[in-house]
Amino acid sequence: MKITGPIVLPAAAVLATNPLLPRQSNVTDYNSAPPNLTTLGNASLFETWRPRAHFLPAYGSIGDPCMHYTDPSTGLFHVGYLHEGASGATTSDLVTYTDLNPNSEPFIRAGGINDHVAVFDGSVIEKGINGTPTLLYTSVNYLPIQWTIRYTKGSETQSLAVATDGGRNFTKLEHGPVIPSPPFAYNVTGFRDPYVFQNPNFDQMLESSNGTWYTIISGGIHGEGPSLFLYRQYEQDPYxxxxxxxxxxxxxEANSTWTEAGWAGRWGFNFEVGNLFALDSNGYNAEGEVFVTLGAEWSYKPIVPQVSDNREMLWAAGSHKFVDGNLQFVPSMAGRLDAGRSAYAAAGKHLPASSQAGQSSGAPDRFISYLWLTGDFYGTLDFPTTQQNWSGSLLLPRELSVGYINVVDNALAWEKGSWRVDSQNDNGILTLATLRQQIAREPLAAFQQNATNSTTQSGGSISSSRTFDRSPRSKHYMMTASISFTTRTNDDLKAGFSILSGPNENTNIYYQFSNESLIIDRSNSSAVSATTSGINTDNESGKFRLFDVPTANGTSIETLNLTIVVDGGVVEVHANDRFAVSTWVWSWYEDSTDVGFFVEGGEVEFGEVKIWEGLVDAWPGRNSTS
Known part of the structure; x- marks a missing residue:
């Protein structure tokens, strides 16, 4: 997304990027109070908060992840993203990446007969035209496009491009769009981000030929609400x-929600970046349960033209029914893919077991998804981008599957939420189903195996905050931990961890039962926020329930299991393989590296905490000064 004056482009738009600016010779002192960062030289903050193990361009801003695919000729997984058009990299292991083109140059740019203004999101048919990876993408001819204003006819169409040079370039076909307009007589709010898929159950329900390709296109209808529009490859047209x-x-319905209790965000007024896929408990299964990930656009404020100040990244699972002859999706559970307000635009793809990554790790067929963590809150913050010379990152790849948990049969389990009751047993135990999401196994293993330093902190019953016996020496590490609670009725209790802390700054990550939320308290996370505008330190939070679970001696509250990744300014918090909240922490001082127990209002039992420092250089082929 880019803002120019009053114009707010959609999330699928290309972020404004800086040229590759020369670095100036500021000497930055991280042991003293920060200056106003806008007074510093070009690219002088390039390394300050830059992640090491995450996915981002060599320079400039990153936008939506999109256009992922496994190259059938090499087995390499291609990860795409919006950057001066669309750029990409390949990976054989989901840990390290190689740019397709030098200096993160795009493999497709705007400027063709169908896309005078911009290239938005798309997805790839691996064996498309003549068996070659073929991209279906949104070609843009007019801006602005926003759900709060009238839609300009012809602004968004869907076009094709074919991979050449191993995906280093995608050549646009020399004819008009293959989907030249939204459906006739629909007053749409948007019509973009085609996502292609095959599904044998769709073939059967829709009486299509086996192996037919489908696409959903995200958008909505003015006065009605957000929508996903379904299209089918006509008679298996090979082109x-x-x-x-x-x-x-x-x-x-416009601005409605799955549940007002807050377990899933609002559906908003316009859908973006919809992905449709099927999962089972092992991962990707074309005949499994249907899931969708999607971005929802809405606003905290009364609707103002060209203003959309909130976006959420959601997921839903469900079944199908026919209404007036049309196949329609009926959700049975829904939730947030990431509770961070800057986490958005997830895009995923089937990663087969036969891929290089799958063969190396022995993983089954998987659905791998990446999210965008925007660095300037969708262009609404006046962040010192020139001094940093980059903005935003993709979060670590996640494996998605169906997760199951056995819980006590009580009111907590039957509430409408980001889960559904899968089965009911006679012994007072329910099995719940939900979306399981985990950091991909390869980076998790690599962070441990390649650690430059690892430490273990013993736990125990703790009732007050204290610093660990030994903290990391850097701001690049992964930690795993567990917390056990004995009561859910103490509304004053907060328990978790402090990170990136020191005499002048601290960030607290904690769970509290008063509103069943996991919170990242950033109120004192950055000394820079006092000197420079555009450094957001609002708290991040998301609803997360710890259920009552059966034990050998009766029942107990489910243990909170955390994996926390700190990578420069990126902080990812993952809980119990079904919840995540990610954000930026702009810590300034060199000594803001302490980690500790954080407890207020009671006593809890901490398990052993393990920290692996160093992570992995995701871009070993890049010049660090590029």
Whole structure:
């Protein structure tokens, strides 16, 4: 997203990037109070908060992840993202990456007959035209596009491009868009981000030929609400030039929500970046349960033209029914893919076991998803981007699957939330289903195996905050920990960890039962926020329930299991393989590296804490000064 004057582009738009600026010779003192960062030289803050193990361009801003695919000829996984068009990199292990083009140059740019203004998100048919990876993407001819204003006819169409040079370039086909407009007579709020997929159950329900390709296109309808529009490859056209509209596969009432209790965000007014796929308990399964990830646009404020100040990254799972002859999706559970307010625009793809990554790790077929963590809150913050010379990052890749948990049969389990009751047993035990999301196994293993330093902190019953016996020496590490609670009725209790802490700054990550939330308290996380505008230190939080679970001696409260990754300014918090909240922490002082127990209002039992420092250089082929 880019802001120019009053214009707010959609999240699928290309972020404004800086040129590769020369570095100036400021000497930055991280042992003294920070200056106003806008007074510093170009690129002088390039390394200050830059992550080491995450995915981001060599310079400039990153936008939506998109256009991922496994190259059938090499087995390499291609990760795409918006950057001066669309750029990409390959990976054989989901840990280290190689740029497709030098200096993160794009493999496709705007400026063709169908995309005078911009290239938005798309997705790739691995064996498309003539067996070559073929991209279906949104070609843009007019801006602004925003759900709060009237839609300009012809602004968004869907076009094709074919991979050449191993994906280093995608050549646009020399004809008009293959989907030239939104469905006739629909007053849409948006019409973008096509996501292609195959599904044998869709073939059966829709009486399609086996192996038919489908695409959903994200958007909405003015006065009605957000929608996903479904299209089908017409009669298995081998050139993918003809697509048949099959209706609104999913729509929701404007600004409604799955549940007002807060377990899932609002559906908003416009859907973006919808992905449709099927999962089982092992990972990707074309005949498994249907899941969707999608971005929802809405606003905290009364609707103001060209202003959309909130976006959420959501997921849903469900079943199908036919309404007036059209196949429609009916959610059975929904939640947030990431509770961080800057985490958005997730894009994923089936990663087969036969891929290089799958063969190396022995993993089954998986669905791997990346999220964008925007660095300037969708362009609404006046962040010192020139001094940093980059903005935003993709979060670590996540494996998605269906997760199950056995819980006590009580009211907590039956509430409508980011889970559903899968089965009910006679012994007072329920099995709940939800979306399991875990950091991909390869980076998790690499962070441990390649640690430059590892430490273990013993736990125990703790009732007051204190610093660990030994803290990391840097701001690049992963830690795992567990917390056990004996009561859920103490509204004053907060328990978790402090990170990136020192005499002048601290960040607290904790759980509290008063609102069943995991919180990242950033109120004192950055000394820079006192000197420089655009450094957001609002707290991040998300609803997360710890259920009552059966034990050998009766029942107990589910243990909170945390994996926390700190990588420069990026902080990811993952809980119990079904919840995540990610954000930026702009700590300034060199000595803000302490880690400790954080407890207020009671006593809890901490398990052993393990820290692996160093992480991995995700870009070993890059010049660090590029």
């Amino acid at each position: 993918f030039e003809n697509w048949e509209f099959l209706g609104q596969w999913w729509s929701e």
